[in-house]
Amino acid sequence: MTGTSTTKLLSILCAAFSCILSLSYGRVNPNFQVKAVNLGGWLVTEGWIKPSLFDDIPNKDFLDGTELQFKSVTIGKYLCAETGGGTIIVVNRTAASGWETFRLWRINETAFHFRVFNKQFMGLDTAGNGIDIVAVSNTPGGSETFQIVKNPNDSKRVRIKAPNGFFLQAKTEELVTADYAGDGGWGDDDPTVFVMTVNVALEGEFQVTNGYGPDKAPQVMKEHWSTFIVEDDFKFISENGLNAVRIPVGWWIACDPTPPSPFVGGSLYALDNAFTWARKYKVNVIIDLHAAPGSQNGWEHSASRDGSQEWGKTDQNIQKTVAVIEFLTARYANNPSLYAVELINEPLSPGATLEMVTKYYRAGYEAVRKHSLTAYVVMSNRLGPADSRELFPLTSGLSRAVIDVHYYNLFEDMFDHMTVQQNIDFVNTNRSAQLGRVTTSNGPLTFVGEWVVEWKVEGATKKDYQRFAKAQLKVFGRATFGWAYWTLKNVKNHWSLEWMINNGYIKL
Secondary structure, eight states, rough: OOOHHHHHHHHHHHHHHHHHHHHTTTHHHHOOOOOOOOOOTTTTTBBTTOOOGGGGTTTTTSSSSSSEEETTTOOOOOOEEEEGGGBBBEEEESSSSSOOEEEEEEHHHHHHHHEEESEEEEEEOOOTSOBBBBEESSOOOOOBBEEEETTTTTEEEEEEETTTTEEEEEEETEOOOOOOOOSOSTTTTTOOOEEEEEEEEBBHHHHHHHHHHHHHHHHHHHHHHHSSSOHHHHHHHHTTHHHHHHEEEEEEGGGTTTOOOOOOOOOOHHHHHHHHHHHHTEEEEEEEEEEEOOOSSSGGGGGSSOOOTTTTHHHHHHHHHHHHHHHHHHHHTSSSEEEEEEOOOOOOOSOHHHHHHHHHHHHHHHHHHHHHHSSSEEOOOOOOSOOTTTTTTTTEEEEEETEEEEOOOOOGGGGTTTOOHHHHHHIIIIHHHHHHHHOOOOSOOEEEEEEEEEEEOOOOOHHHHHHHHHHHHHHHTTTTSEESSSSSSOOOGGOHHHHHHHSOOOOO
């Protein structure tokens, strides 16, 4: 080979290496720190981020997981699953709590199953006289299918129509039957009339897709995925002091293009686009499994159908989740923008036990390492009662392991009446100590994977918000892996980093 040829070859190799280095800077530079934003509400729906996504759902007051309570107008007491389920339905409680709450499973816009506290379904007593109302079935069918008929002049007054065509009536405090045709009146003397209270309404991926149904949901979701986050957003991110995105995804993405109902295909194509844009603008990507099979926390942002937390209770469920991680890592392992894989978001204690989480994290780590030796593996600390260092024994000896913690001055009563200065002091003192406890010289890297410049302070000024932002950036900047703001876009301004940057509340 001539000297000229050798020089050209070296030049080409150096240029190629330089390109790879610039695209995957964090993977090879130990001093690199993630400054990221979450792309929340995009590939995993959260209705509060973009409420308009739910606007056109027919009968949208009755989505999956909506918690309803019914008070008889004649008896003046609440419908109740006796002992929480497994026996008869009564109407003898003066106040409503768990046993008096029914969670909807939506079949279509007019037909529903009613799930009770112990997870049985309300239905006709088919083993008895066929008209008594019980909650004994663990699997809903025709006998557990009801309709809710509203008073056209008062939507709080309803009747419940049973599958036999008759309305439920409160005969006595101990006897509820489906054998009343009804005369169409809505007065207080009608035993079929109940005053309905909506206690909780979920607005997640399950609710939006099942709400629109199989004919309309694919169109709605593909429109959302193609417009909510676009290439210009990655350009904006790269030009405003950020170097990474944390992208929440749901487990059904691994089943694309034909995921199980009611989920619809297309989110994988959107994620492919994100990686293309990330590569173009030199943005690192953290894939975050935000919604695991069965829901790891029972919240809408983990795609729970009715608020139940079912993830991790069987080996099969854990294996299914590991398969999702392996699918995603294998797909993007050779893309220089893949920076990290987060195995699961916010598993909730005590439902998600340390034993099951540790078992899953160990298997998930190995699934990532089968396809990538350089991608960081992020493990979310459990929410709820848990030791912030409980994952240290697992991460000891693991390469590129990261602990994810989420800090919000919200969601707890202690923040309800804090002043501006008290919130800032809490960040400088308490959050600093909390982060310091998990940030050690010989432990895993630390990641503040979610935080926001929002609080419960009324009437705060722009300067107040700027001070709060500055305090959090300073403290969370000590996280050895980095941080990620929640989120890029949101109808609530302070939750939108795009709005906060454009309006001078945050400067990175």
